[in-house]
Amino acid sequence: MGDAGYIVLLLAFAAAIYSAIAFALGGRGGHPALTESARNGLLAVFILVTLSVEVLVFALVTHDFSIEYVASYSSRDTSLPYLISGLWAGNAGSLLFWAWLLSLFAAVVTFQKRKSGHELLSYAATILMTTEAFFLILLLWVANPFRTMAFVHPDGMGLNPLLENPGMIIHPPALLAGYVGFAIPFAFAISALLTRRLGDEWIVAVRRWTLLTWLLLGAGNIIGAWWAYMELGWGGYWAWDPVENAGLMPWLVATAFLHSIMMQRRRGMLKVWNMVLIILTFSLAIFGTFLTRSGILSSVHTFSESGLGPLFLAFIGITLLGSLGLLYFRRKELKSEAEMESLVSRESTFLLNNLLLVGAAFAIFFGTIFPVISEAVRGVKITVGAPFFNQVNGPIFLAVILLTGLCALIGWRRASIKNLVRGFLWPLAAAVILGISLVISGLREWYALAAFCLSGFVLFSILYQWFREVKARHRIKAENYFKAFWDLLGVNKPRYGGYIVHLGILLLAIGIIGSSFYDVEKEAVLMQGESMSLNNYTLTYESTDQYDTQSKTVVSATLAVYNKGKLLGKLIPEKHFHRNHAQPLTEGATVTEVAIRSTLQEDLYVILISADKNGRAAFKVLVNPLVNWIWIGGGFLVLGGLIAFWPERQRQATPRQPAKKGNRDEH
Amino acid sequence: MSIKNNSGIALGIIFYLTVLSVSPVMAGSATVSDVSRELVCQCGCTMILSNCSHAECVPRDTMTTLIGQKLAQGEPPDEIIQYFVARYGEQVLASPPKQGFNLTAWLLPLAALLAGAGVIYAALKQWLWRGHSSPTAPMSPETNQEYQERLDKELTDFNESAFR
Structure with missing residues (x-):
């Protein structure tokens, strides 16, 4: 079966090369037949890569342990969903999944634009197929997922136990789709540079693709954070690990891109900058893929070190130098039509937002690679961890949050003082009241207080602005408030989708601020019947249980949880000792299954550190305030993104003056 | 750059460094x-x-x-x-400790932000100058009235539908 998969990949590679060349020649010479043939070639690539994915999934599901990848990432007791998710559990499989997603996206975009006769498409498809060919080279000659073994083991090593979590079925595909999807706007940008079609055409072609990709990457990051919180058992959701950073950086730059293309479409500004942003976004997406496979940085996510690093580095180098070089040669044709009337305008807030988002991405990038720089310069590979990233990015993100509210409320071109006062007076008053309430309730840390007040101000600003718009429609159209709200949402999905995304970011921020500043933790070793207390909670260790399943031994401890003396229920944290797994993510194969009592106010998070046969157990207990708001904010972000992405109804052109029946022909 | 602007940047730097120094007490x-x-x-x-x-x-x-x-x-x-x-x-x-070569890790992001702010400042200045100096023909009262009505209508439309 392995040979069949390999041959299919080989054919896909040949088809990708043919398609790339045929698209380039067809686009250059204007040969419709050649372009049609190239399109068929691209479809063939998609079908062949799909076939190879199916071969690998079939091998995983049927336990074909003659294939090294199957033996390494599955076993006979792995359940069906996790057998399928084994496709992206390892290096070669996830690369194959990358290549498949790219072929899928390329096929969709090519056939989506076929009827519109998109002239940018030919060169864009060339770039997409060249990228596809690069990944197929890696799969065929460096990380072959179909490599067979001389000796067939009776059972496989199994999936890494940490990956046996529902989050891991969604997180990697969403994240990888986010990375891969940026290839589409990148390809169209380069195509625009090559064909000298440097107007808004390429931006119109890719706006929704970029939005979808941004949404997938954002969702992937949030699901990853949720998985880390539930499964890694250290009490947090974001460790600023290099690979987490790799997922955040392109998302930040893409956020800047999504804002700045509005400036180009409305005002003809930032044409060069938009090119730079999309080139950076795609390069950072590839950088993320490179980080997990190069072994250059220590990370909990790293696949085993392979020979892929130098090839990825070369690909990133060629992409960056080639794109920026091309941009340099076309710079005069991208001259901005920009002019501005006032500093207090949406244009200014968007510029600042771009600066801060790209600045944050740069700070994260520099912090991520600083250990390598330090080793090269001083010979010391230092660690750059959470304290660094929190301190450097904290103020930047606070400023981003402020702009999140301001940019939606300040109009294009010029905002009058009267409008500003009208828009911000009530939210400001509400934020002041919030601040006073927080101080009265005992909050004293100025940094947290400022952050909460700022978030509150922006939250109230957006809600107040939305309310004013609903009220205006209610007044003009004589609709009830609910209908006015609903119709507004339908009439302008990008605007209100944007509002919801901004609200989601604020809820995320509130959750992050609360859980970062006010988390408390305590470790204790207890004998059965003993208790420990943290904040208002008292936990009494009642019993330990131990049982075997087919693949692991489970040790659990039962604790009764009381709040101010009132029994809330039981929490049962566990430790899983997997028998047949030996992957490098953790020592041996021990997985912590935490127990969480979750409310909107706070999470009580209990970790079983160890338990012995004498009835003694060690626990780590944390109280993490407001964590649930992070996931709720994530939900808002996805909902708002989907609304903004949703196709708009074709609007009927409304005549300036209603035509009368009798004189229609006169117009 | 005016003294006022310099003071603003200086205050910004002081604020950033103060915030950076807020490490766990x-x-x-x-x-x-x-x-x-x-x-x-x-x-x-x-x-x-x-x-x-x-x-x-x-x-x-x-x-x-x-x-x-x-x-x-x-x-x-x-x-x-x-x-x-x-x-x-x-x-x-x-x-990284905030000393010696490691200081670059702490200060380079700030330097990059300041450089970016400088570029934006220069661009804004140029665009504002362009915006204010672009020639505009004087309008007759009738034309002015027509455009005023059109502007009012577009602003009303904008309130309901325009965020692209």
């Missing part, structure tokens, strides 16, 4: 957890010491026990951290 009441957050577990997991969740991690247990003992003896957190640096090297620290 570890006064006399520092806990094992406070100190652990500044160190990396030496078991190879690459995680912050207080976050290492391995079942039986000897380096974590050794380090946290030592921190607890030293805190109980009244040793200041900074000295405890220096003890670990002397023992394991700089890589035991969760973030």
Whole structure:
């Protein structure tokens, strides 16, 4: 079966090369037949890569342990969903999944634009197929997922136990789709540079693709954070690990891109900058893929070190130098039509937002690679961890949050003082009241207080602005408030989708601020019947249980949880000792299954550190305030993104003056 | 650039540096957890010491026990951290110390932001100048009235539908 998969990949590679060349020649010479043939070639690539994915999934599901990848990432007791998710559990499989997603996206975009006769498409498809060919080279000659073994083991090593979590079925595909999807706007940008079609055409072609990709990457990051919180058992959701950073950086730059293309479409500004942003976004997406496979940085996510690093580095180098070089040669044709009337305008807030988002991405990038720089310069590979990233990015993100509210409320071109006062007076008053309430309730840390007040101000600003718009429609159209709200949402999905995304970011921020500043933790070793207390909670260790399943031994401890003396229920944290797994993510194969009592106010998070046969157990207990708001904010972000992405109804052109029946022909 | 602008930038830098200096406060009441957050577990997991969740991690247990003992003896957190640096090297620290070559890690992002702000300032200045100096023909009162009505209508439309 392995040979069949390999041959299919080989054919896909040949088809990708043919398609790339045929698209380039067809686009250059204007040969419709050649372009049609190239399109068929691209479809063939998609079908062949799909076939190879199916071969690998079939091998995983049927336990074909003659294939090294199957033996390494599955076993006979792995359940069906996790057998399928084994496709992206390892290096070669996830690369194959990358290549498949790219072929899928390329096929969709090519056939989506076929009827519109998109002239940018030919060169864009060339770039997409060249990228596809690069990944197929890696799969065929460096990380072959179909490599067979001389000796067939009776059972496989199994999936890494940490990956046996529902989050891991969604997180990697969403994240990888986010990375891969940026290839589409990148390809169209380069195509625009090559064909000298440097107007808004390429931006119109890719706006929704970029939005979808941004949404997938954002969702992937949030699901990853949720998985880390539930499964890694250290009490947090974001460790600023290099690979987490790799997922955040392109998302930040893409956020800047999504804002700045509005400036180009409305005002003809930032044409060069938009090119730079999309080139950076795609390069950072590839950088993320490179980080997990190069072994250059220590990370909990790293696949085993392979020979892929130098090839990825070369690909990133060629992409960056080639794109920026091309941009340099076309710079005069991208001259901005920009002019501005006032500093207090949406244009200014968007510029600042771009600066801060790209600045944050740069700070994260520099912090991520600083250990390598330090080793090269001083010979010391230092660690750059959470304290660094929190301190450097904290103020930047606070400023981003402020702009999140301001940019939606300040109009294009010029905002009058009267409008500003009208828009911000009530939210400001509400934020002041919030601040006073927080101080009265005992909050004293100025940094947290400022952050909460700022978030509150922006939250109230957006809600107040939305309310004013609903009220205006209610007044003009004589609709009830609910209908006015609903119709507004339908009439302008990008605007209100944007509002919801901004609200989601604020809820995320509130959750992050609360859980970062006010988390408390305590470790204790207890004998059965003993208790420990943290904040208002008292936990009494009642019993330990131990049982075997087919693949692991489970040790659990039962604790009764009381709040101010009132029994809330039981929490049962566990430790899983997997028998047949030996992957490098953790020592041996021990997985912590935490127990969480979750409310909107706070999470009580209990970790079983160890338990012995004498009835003694060690626990780590944390109280993490407001964590649930992070996931709720994530939900808002996805909902708002989907609304903004949703196709708009074709609007009927409304005549300036209603035509009368009798004189229609006169117009 | 005017004095007012320079003062604004200076204030911005001071604010940023002040915020940067807001590291976890570890006064006399520092806990094992406070100190652990500044160190990396030496078991190879690459995680912050207080976050290492391995079942039986000897380096974590050794380090946290030592921190607890030293805190109980009244040793200041900074000295405890220096003890670990002397023992394991700089890589035991969760973030680069703010001195020597490592300062570049802390200051380069700020420098990049300031450079970016400078570029934006120059661009805004040019665009504002262009916006104010673009020639406009004087309008007759009739034309003015027509455009005013059109503007009012578009502004009303904008309130309902325009965020592209």
